[in-house]
Amino acid sequence: MKHLKYLILGCFFGIVLTKGEAISWFRIQEMFRFQGFQMYGIFMTAIPVGILSVWIIRRFHIRTLRGEAIYIPSKRFHKGYVIGGFIFGLGWALTGACPGPLFAQIGAGFGVILVTLLSALAGTWVYALLRKKLPH
Amino acid sequence: MSVWTAFLYHPWPWYIAGPLIGLTVPALLVLGNKRLGVSSSLRDICAACVPARIPFLHYNWKRESWNLFFVAGILIGGFVAGYLFGNPMAVAISPATVQDLHNMGVDTTGGLLPAGLFNWHALLTIRGLLLTVVGGFLVGFGTRYAGGCTSGHGIMGLSTLQWPSLIAVICFFAGGIVCTYFILPYVLQL
Numbered sequence: 001m002k003h004l005k006y007l008i009l010g011c012f013f014g015i016v017l018t019k020g021e022a023i024s025w026f027r028i029q030e031m032f033r034f035q036g037f038q039m040y041g042i043f044m045t046a047i048p049v050g051i052l053s054v055w056i057i058r059r060f061h062i063r064t065l066r067g068e069a070i071y072i073p074s075k076r077f078h079k080g081y082v083i084g085g086f087i088f089g090l091g092w093a094l095t096g097a098c099p100g101p102l103f104a105q106i107g108a109g110f111g112v113i114l115v116t117l118l119s120a121l122a123g124t125w126v127y128a129l130l131r132k133k134l135p136h
Numbered sequence: 137m138s139v140w141t142a143f144l145y146h147p148w149p150w151y152i153a154g155p156l157i158g159l160t161v162p163a164l165l166v167l168g169n170k171r172l173g174v175s176s177s178l179r180d181i182c183a184a185c186v187p188a189r190i191p192f193l194h195y196n197w198k199r200e201s202w203n204l205f206f207v208a209g210i211l212i213g214g215f216v217a218g219y220l221f222g223n224p225m226a227v228a229i230s231p232a233t234v235q236d237l238h239n240m241g242v243d244t245t246g247g248l249l250p251a252g253l254f255n256w257h258a259l260l261t262i263r264g265l266l267l268t269v270v271g272g273f274l275v276g277f278g279t280r281y282a283g284g285c286t287s288g289h290g291i292m293g294l295s296t297l298q299w300p301s302l303i304a305v306i307c308f309f310a311g312g313i314v315c316t317y318f319i320l321p322y323v324l325q326l
Binding site: 003004005006007008009010011012013014015016017018019020021022023024025026027028029030031032033035036037038039040041042043044045046047048049050051053054056057062064065066068070071072073074075076077078080081082083084085086087088089090091092093094095096097098099100102103104105106107108109110111112113115116117118119120121122123124125126127128129131134 | 146151166167169170182193222227232267279285286290304305313315
């Protein structure tokens, strides 16, 4: 089980998302209505911790456990970032979930979210099908 | 219930949850040069199960199979933190949000999701179909088109100071705000 470590880390990530209520439809509504700080507080602490960690990794040339150099590919902008991003935002407000929380919601006992997940898979598949015809 | 066991059921404040989420970024990099990004797992599942003849789904998804273990872990984490040790109280959203949601007929008591909107019976109503099936489709289509989601762009992309991710996140919010104010109120009336 060479991937067991990712299962454990995923478990940790799922617990934090759930306990932080980032998987709550109510919290997402509160966020999009700018009426509460919980979600903004999460982003405003997670991102600086991420920035600092990545800076430390680069500054001290920290390697992976297996000794490989750590590689972070740059993202190449295209129109999909805007159009697709907006479409995802519409779905985020409806479902109250981005992809990570979908899995956590199912685990938390909301079985019907399995349908949302299947539908998200269908959406991904349809994007793959239409990819050449969409502006990028 | 003792003070200590009661603690297990409490939700965590942002200043605990946020930094821990941020630490997932270096943890994945150090564990095996992996970049945080949950929506990629949806593509991997499509590639593994129904690649059809779509070039975008023909790649060595097995090389990315760590992501499937990661999302399986998220599901287990949700079970532990949301089911076994789930907070029995209503999510403590602001009174203004409670008021707005009540005005739209949403029950804000109990659970992480409004149970009246997200259940198997509600699924068969037009409102339920829009919230779960259509909403889910938009999440899957939009994240892949945008090349990432809240984790891949919002956490990973911004942590590595990539401006395309910042644009993506701004557009996520634009879509979310438009939906919240101009679409959701009508969906909830159905």
